[in-house]
Amino acid sequence: MSKPTVICRCEEITEKEIVAVIKQGYTSLDEIKRILRCGMGHCQGRSCLMLIARILSRMTGQPIEKIKFPTSRPPLKPVPIEVLAKYSSNPIRKTEQK
Amino acid sequence: MKKTADAIIIGAGIIGSATGYYLAKKKLRVLIIEKNFPCYGSTGRCIGGIRQQYSHPLSILVMKESVKIFSSLKEELGKDIEWYQGGYLFLAHSEDKMQTYLKAIEIQKQYGLLVRFISADDCAQIVNGLNTEDLLGGAYCPTDGQANPFATTYGFLEGIKKRKGTILTNTKVIKIFTEHYKVVSLLTDRGDEYFAPIIVNAAGPWAREVAKMVGLDVPIEPERHESLVTEACERLFDPMLVDYRQDGCYFIQNYGTGHFVGCYTPVPNVPGFDITASSEFITEMPRRMARLVPKLKGIKVIRQWAGSYEMTPDGNPIVDKTPVEGFYISAGMCGHGFMFGPALGKFLAELITTGTSPIPLDDFALNRQFAKAEAMK
Numbered sequence: 001m002s003k004p005t006v007i008c009r010c011e012e013i014t015e016k017e018i019v020a021v022i023k024q025g026y027t028s029l030d031e032i033k034r035i036l037r038c039g040m041g042h043c044q045g046r047s048c049l050m051l052i053a054r055i056l057s058r059m060t061g062q063p064i065e066k067i068k069f070p071t072s073r074p075p076l077k078p079v080p081i082e083v084l085a086k087y088s089s090n091p092i093r094k095t096e097q098k
Numbered sequence: 099m100k101k102t103a104d105a106i107i108i109g110a111g112i113i114g115s116a117t118g119y120y121l122a123k124k125k126l127r128v129l130i131i132e133k134n135f136p137c138y139g140s141t142g143r144c145i146g147g148i149r150q151q152y153s154h155p156l157s158i159l160v161m162k163e164s165v166k167i168f169s170s171l172k173e174e175l176g177k178d179i180e181w182y183q184g185g186y187l188f189l190a191h192s193e194d195k196m197q198t199y200l201k202a203i204e205i206q207k208q209y210g211l212l213v214r215f216i217s218a219d220d221c222a223q224i225v226n227g228l229n230t231e232d233l234l235g236g237a238y239c240p241t242d243g244q245a246n247p248f249a250t251t252y253g254f255l256e257g258i259k260k261r262k263g264t265i266l267t268n269t270k271v272i273k274i275f276t277e278h279y280k281v282v283s284l285l286t287d288r289g290d291e292y293f294a295p296i297i298v299n300a301a302g303p304w305a306r307e308v309a310k311m312v313g314l315d316v317p318i319e320p321e322r323h324e325s326l327v328t329e330a331c332e333r334l335f336d337p338m339l340v341d342y343r344q345d346g347c348y349f350i351q352n353y354g355t356g357h358f359v360g361c362y363t364p365v366p367n368v369p370g371f372d373i374t375a376s377s378e379f380i381t382e383m384p385r386r387m388a389r390l391v392p393k394l395k396g397i398k399v400i401r402q403w404a405g406s407y408e409m410t411p412d413g414n415p416i417v418d419k420t421p422v423e424g425f426y427i428s429a430g431m432c433g434h435g436f437m438f439g440p441a442l443g444k445f446l447a448e449l450i451t452t453g454t455s456p457i458p459l460d461d462f463a464l465n466r467q468f469a470k471a472e473a474m475k
Contacts, residue, residue, distance in 0.1 A: 021221035024256075031135050033246040034142060037355075042329055044399060055250075070271055074380055085385035085395070090345070091380065 007055070008048035010041020018052055023060050030054060030070050039070060042078060103264075104130035105296040106284060107310055108271050112247065112436050113143035113428050114300035115254035116261060116443025124451050128263035129292060131219030131284075133270040133467060136255055139302040141247050141436055143373075143405025145325055145359045147338045147350055148437040149186040149242040150211050154414060155325035156461040157434075158209045163457070168245055171440070175253035181247045183355035186242035188474070189390075191343050191429065192233045198473050199237040199333035206239075213239040227337040228391040229467050244338065244350055247436050254443075274311040274425075281312065281424035289473040296450055298426045303371065303406040305429030312422045316464065318430040320406035322368040324379040329398045331354035347386040351420060352368040358397065362386060373404040398444055407433035411468035417442055419449065426450060427464060434474070 005015040020036050027031050028058060032038065032052060039045030039052075057064040075084070105121050107114040110132035118128045132138070150161040190196040199353075200216060206213045216224075229422060241306045255265055266286075273285040274297060284291040301308040303320035330352075339349040349360025362383060380402045388395045410416060410430040415438060417428045428446050431438055445455040451455040463469070 011310045020215050028135060030138075033304050034137055035252055040327075040401070044401060073401040073403055074375060074377075075399060075402070080398050081328070081384040081388050082395035084381050084399055086381075088381040088385040090385070091384070 007034070007051050008038030008041065010043050010047070011037045012024065013048070014036040015055065018055055019059070022056060027062075028091065029055065029059050029067060032056070033070055044073065044076070100128040101292045103127050103292060104250060105129070105298065106292055106294040107300050108132060109139065109300035109301065109302055109304075110251070110265060110267070110303050111139050111249050112254075112439030113302070113431065113442065114298070115135065115251045115258070116439045117298055117428060117446050118443075118455055119254040119257045120444045120447030121450065122258045122261035122263045124447060126451070128258050128261075129294070130258065130263070130265045131269050131271055131286060131292075132265065133269045133304075136252050136265070137248055138167065139304075140273040140406050140408065140431070141251055141302075141439075143325065144247055144433075144436045145349070145350065145361060145404060146244050146247050146436060147186070147242075148245060148304065149239065149293060149338065150190060150214060151186055151206060151239050151474055152243065153205060153239060154461065154470065155205060155209060156459070157414065157455070158206055158211060158470065160441045161444070162209065162211065162436055162445070164437055165243070166242060167440040167444065168243065171245075175257055177249060177253040177256070179253055180354045181243060181245040181251045183241055184338070184350070184353060185224075185238060185240040186340060187231050187337040188237040188340045188342065189223060190236060191232045191341070192323040193234070194340060196234050201236055202249065204235055205375050209297075210266065211239060212241050214236060224337060225339060225391070227391045228333060228339075229390055229392055234357055238337070238431065244353060247318070248434070250440075251294070270307065271311070276425075279422050281422060296314065296424050296426065297349050298446070298450075300430060302429060302431070305408060305427065309427060312420070312425050314420055314422065314425075316416060316427060317411050317468065318408050318416065318431070319369055320371055320408050322370065322404050323363065323407050323433065324372055324375060324383070324404040325359060325361040325401065326380060326383055326399050328358040328394075329400050331358075331374045331397055331458070334391070334393070341386070343345045345386060346382040347390070349387060358387070358394065360387060364457065371406070373406060375402045375404045377384055394457060412470055413472040415442070415445055415462050416464050417462040418460050420464060432472075
């Protein structure tokens with residue numbers, strides 16, 4: 001048997017798993033993401049979503065430009081907790097002082 | 099040909115999916131109509147915590163049933179829903195909070211819940227790296243837990259499909275037809291009319307809008323709540339940590355993946371349908387997390403998002419029949435929909451098919467006074 005092709009490297013999701021979910025009738029990137037977690041890892045889908053869109057297009061016949069991509073979420077690249085925390089304006093403390 | 103179903107459910111979140119599943123198990127032909135895709139609304143935006151620590155007896159009973167269901171859902175659905183009983187730890191940083199928890203524990207114990215108030219040192223034993231400054235102790239229930247909201251919801255939906263049910267996605271209900279205060283059919287934005295003697299409003303944040311289609315006004319208003327998730331890391335601790343200070347937060351480490359996921363309740367709250375993620379949250383939440391567990395400071399945040407808590411005046415859901423025969427409502431979950439969902443789905447299916455729920459749901463009635471507020475929220 002041939003080696004599995006990994007599509008989502010962060011969550012280690014293979015092409016076979018993606019094809020199986022599409023065959024079950026889940027034909028949007030949003031659903032595939034929620035079922036398999038691809039696009040939810042470290043890279044936030046930068047590596048895999050385009051590849052999945054191509055598989056989806058190939059299997060369903062939807063033109064690739066018509067496939068809706070999931071919402072891009074901040075912070076776009078992983079940022080440590082302590083770095084983000086430095087920018088906190090402590091909104092509650094302000095309301096308490098009023 | 100006339101399109102029919104035995105029961106139509108509006109909304110494919112956990113509430114619609116679980117209710118549909120238990121109706122399908124009773125041999126009803128179920129049709130679920132979802133305006134986006136399953137889990138688009140509140141369910142897919144929640145952080146997956148499951149707890150029985152409430153102050154309201156009915157919530158405790160519902161959650162004891164839900165925990166029972168979650169514990170066997172893998173076998174029931176033939177799908178791993180990532181259920182893990184890591185407990186919930188509610189931290190008390192003030193005498194006031196401690197008294198609230200102690201009172202709630204008294205009620206919870208009457209209903210057989212395994213829960214106790216533990217010292218700050220014991221909290222630190224359970225939570226590796228916990229900052230115990232100002233900490234008086236915590237309410238700890240080891241049988242609370244976590245599960246994957248997507249896996250659970252899709253699991254129920256697959257179960258419905260296996261039982262000859264249908265899930266329509268990207269389809270919006272725009273009209274419900276009644277005759278002599280009885281539901282007859284509904285119309286979708288695709289121009290299709292579906293006939294059914296039973297219609298369930300499981301529309302989450304949009305439940306008020308759906309109820310208006312039969313002329314009912316239900317007191318449900320969405321509020322924005324935000325969440326974030328970090329990268330996966332080594333296992334640090336099991337329970338959901340709940341810090342109810344005004345600038346507190348709650349977060350849990352996902353057992354299977356190792357990600358930390360958490361949120362806080364904004365003060366003042368943010369009413370409305372807007373679920374745009376804010377820069378205030380993504381800087382403030384990390385501050386609160388690092389204050390509680392300082393060793394998290396180097397872990398990276400990978401994503402933030404927002405969702406809705408659909409609130410009722412007393413913080414408890416509305417699960418009831420309505421003055422319109424055949425029209426049921428299960429909504430207004432106030433942020434607890436995922437954990438309440440399985441049990442409420444089971445109870446509502448009983449109510450619909452037999453006329454009574456195994457546990458009386460009077461305190462979640464549509465015509466209640468909304469006077470007894472939930473203390474553990």
